[in-house]
Amino acid sequence: MLDWTAEAALHSGVIDRAVLSTDDQEIAEAGCALGLDVPFLRPADLAGDSALMLGVMQHCLAELRRAGEAIEAIVLLQPTSPFRRAHHVRESVAKFRETQAHTLVSVxxxxxxxxxxxxxxxxxxxxxxYFGGGIGRTTRQEKERLFARNGPAVLIVRSSVLDAGLLYGETIVGYEMDELSSLDVDTPEELRLADHLLRTGYVR
Structure with missing residues (x-):
């Protein structure tokens, strides 16, 4: 899954620097082999199951700034979204720039x-x-269209928002992805599904 993510980042043409954040030396070496930059290792307290993504992104931002880099925004690409492709990243960044939003999230x-x-x-x-009233009084077409974050496969956050201790700033725009591209691998069943879709050629 790291391979898929590296390919999406490196082939998008819109990522200035593709940085891998990990606490694991073996994963760091695998990332380097894929062409990712690993300028630091993530501290252990930001690598456990209870670690929040906000802290991970703030740590990455601080490390890059310590090296003298000026960061406009961080594009988060989690390896658990194997079917997110380079064009999704490219289109997300284009929308983020066009709208001047504080945060973009894929949905x-x-x-x-x-x-x-x-x-x-x-x-x-x-x-x-759940809300009272009668069931079946609203047609499918009349129901409100809602969106759910899909992992998220892509999350773009301005540095100023991270500095304020947030992931989602005042203005948030969504980048809609289809259901298949939105597959988020968090369980063994979802991993088997992703593997099946790849092996059968249903997803390329």
């Missing part, structure tokens, strides 16, 4: 059956509409 459209109007709650074994 996927929420299926209509999962929007709030379609949800139900259970009380004493009986179901009732």
């Amino acid at each position: 996927v459209s929420v299926p209509h059956r999962f929007v709030p109007e379609g949800q139900m709650r259970e009380n004493d074994g009986l179901l009732s509409p």
Whole structure:
């Protein structure tokens, strides 16, 4: 998955420097072999399951600044999104620049059956509409179109927003991706699905 991510970053044509943040020397060496820069190792307290991405990005920003670099924004590409490609990165950066947003996040459209109007709650074994009212009174076309972050596969944050201790600034724009490209590998089942899609040629 690191290979896919390195390819997306390096072939996008819009990333000034593709930096790998990791605490693992073996992963660092693999990243270097793929053409990524590894100018530092991430501290252990930012590498565990409870580590927040905000801290990881702030650490990266601080390390790059310490080396004298002026950073406009950081583009986060997590390896758990193997089907995010170079054109997704390129289009995201173009939209980020065009809109002058503080943050851009990649999203996927929420299926209509999962929007709030379609949800139900259970009380004493009986179901009732989550928001009250009647079920089935809203057609699919009438339901509000909602979006969910898809990993996110792409997250672009201005340095000033990170300096303020945030990932999401005052203005946030979304970059919509299709459901397949949005696959986020967090479980063994999702890894098997991604492997199957690649082996069968369904995703290239």
